[in-house]
Amino acid sequence: MAGRRSTSRPSGVLGAVRMSAGQWVACAATALAVIVSLGGYGWYQGIVGNITTTQVDTTWDRPTSVEGVMNLLIIGSDVRSGENADYGEAEGARPDTMLIASINVDNGAATLVNLPRDLVVDLPACEAVEGYEGMSPHSGMINSAMTFGGIGCQWQAVEVATDVHLDHFVMMDFTGFKDMVDAIGGVEMCIPEPVDDPKAHLVLDAGLQTLDGEDSLGFVRSRYAQGDGGDLSRIDRQQEFMGAMLRQVLSSEVMTSPVTITNFLGAVTDSVSTDDELTVDTMTDLAISMREVDLERIQFVTVPNGQHPADPNRLIMSDAAPALFEAINAGADLAGGGDEEESGEEGAGEEAEEAPAPADVSVEILNNAGVDGLALEVQAVLAAEGYTVTGTGNPVARFPEFTTVYHAPGQEAAAEMLAASMESAVTEEAEGLAQTLELVLAPDWAGFADGGSSEPEISVTDDLDGITAEEAESAC
Secondary structure (H helix, E strand, O other): OOOEEEEEOOOOOOOOOOOOOHHHHHHHHHHHHHOOOOHHHHHHHHHHOEEEOOOOOOOOOOOOOOOOOEEEEEEEOOOOOHHHHHHHOOOOOOOOEEEEEEEEOOOOOOOEEEEEEEEEEEOOOOOOEEOOOOOOOOEEHHHHHHHHHHHHHHHHHHHHHOOOOOOOOEEHHHHHHHHHHHOOOOEEEEEOOOOOOEEHHHHOOOOOOOOHHHHHHHHHHHHOOOOOOOHHHHHHHHHHHHHHHHHHHHHHHOOOOHHHHHHHHHHHHHEEEEOOOHHHHHHHHHHHHHHOEEEHHHHEEOOOEEOOEEEEEEEEEEEHHHHHHHHHOOOOOOOOOOHHOOOOOHHHHHHHOOOOOOOOOOEEEOOOOOOOHHHHHHHHHHHHOEEEEEEEEEEOOOOOOOOOOOOOOOOOOHHHHHHEOOOOOOOEOOOOOOEEEEEEEEOOOOOEEOOOOOEEEEEEEEHHOOOEEOOOOOOO
């Protein structure tokens, strides 16, 4: 992924998580923003005064921030001291799973990207700070950075791995999560099969039921007694819980009850830690942008991944991950569908249906531009857009003066679609092509239209199997 860098500047961030319950905090963050918009500023400021803040030194070489987009790194702390001691013994706050919440403040959409704890990435060097020994650059699990270097190191590790600028971090512990669920009267969930998981302190009957705070915590933490026992299936359940919790928070019963709202905000703020740049004014601005939030525009997805080639118990990001992060950086609308039917002349929708999809088009890329490596660069962009690239090289039959998309008879629509994605390209029919298209890059090459993949066409729900916060059919 192309690294877009800016001079380092102090700003907020979102952090690393340990317990699998990390995902639920995203619901809290979004719901908090919505609810806050209903209350008086002074009342809200008094509650927010309970939040613990931490100063984070963000002086590394950082990705560029995106205007109109706020990216939060959600952290669920697995600290086992104090009121959390009932959940076992463990040193410190151990990140388990992490979540990037990308909120488009212009259109009210939010995409929540899970970063599994088993994900192996290239970790940066982190200096030793008070309470942490620091670490040298190495390949390791993405959640380990917080253990060695604290929240600042974890923040840096996620930015380096994703090239996404994080604006703030939010962290919550076990007790805060339980109190938050209890404050809204529990969360209704469908439990397909009975669950008995001593490690998660969880025993549930099958069926539709309302989980209180204790059972909700067990549900989002449970791993080995549900599904295939893997971290990815647990994340799927957590995403379902987040959607159900968000629907509960935004229900009329909660939103119209001052007592419930106050209890909910109190539970959240009593257990939340943030960076000191996440101010009351920033939260208020976020609340305003999310006031008219539509549940279908709040989406949950796990970062595209595959098995690590050297360890079947670990994961690596797949080739589809950069496109997701590029889309977040571009502020693209990842909801999918949406405005297509409302734009263009009458009949444009019918033409769009007849046009081929990039995945149905194969293309060979030949470099006649005199620029070394250009064909490979173009290949990366077209592959990210979904085209099947059959090969690259230098032309042997056609040497056009202008960048040209050659096509076989009957393939005009595919050629025009590809040519339209470039700043300057023409199409021409050619007999005897072995593949659908042949793209010959000429000296007039001017790149892709509108920056090529600066607005990647990727849908969380359609392309990455994500889900929305809307209620879906259940097994109950």
